[in-house]
Every structure is written in structure tokens, then in C-alpha cells.
Amino acid sequence: MTAPTTLERAFDLARSGTCRSVSDIRRQLKAERYDQVEAHLSGPAISRQLRELCAQAQPPEGGAA
Numbered sequence: 001m002t003a004p005t006t007l008e009r010a011f012d013l014a015r016s017g018t019c020r021s022v023s024d025i026r027r028q029l030k031a032e033r034y035d036q037v038e039a040h041l042s043g044p045a046i047s048r049q050l051r052e053l054c055a056q057a058q059p060p061e062g063g064a065a
Contacts, residue, residue: 006040014053022050 019025029037
């Protein structure tokens with residue numbers, strides 16, 4: 001099995017809920033030694049999609065009291 005591409009891994013991280021922002025995703029990808037992270041995540045459309053996925057993956061604020 002081959003490792004996911006930089007973009008595939010970025011989207012996996014966004015959906016996982018472990019990264020709260022595109023900056024968190026960039027940091028994690030660099031920690032995992034992915035190449036050319038900045039180049040892959042520099043486009044506005046990619047950034048927007050990743051931000052939306054990060055937001056959707058976070059638990060709702062407040063929760064049940």
C-alpha cells in the first residue's frame with residue numbers, strides 16, 4: 001500500500017478533527033515529512049475546503065449541560 005499524497009493526507013487530517021486549522025494541518029504534514037507542503041496548500045480553494053472540513057470535524061461548542 002502506498003502512502004497518501006500530500007493533499008490526500010491534508011484532507012484526512014482536516015476530516016479527523018485533530019487539526020483545528022490549515023496551520024495545524026501544515027505543521028502536522030511537515031512533522032510527517034511530507035514534501036512541498038506550502039506549495040500544495042497555498043491555493044485559496046484548497047485552504048477554504050480544508051477550513052470548512054476542520055470546522056465540520058470539531059464538536060459543537062457548549063455541548064449538553
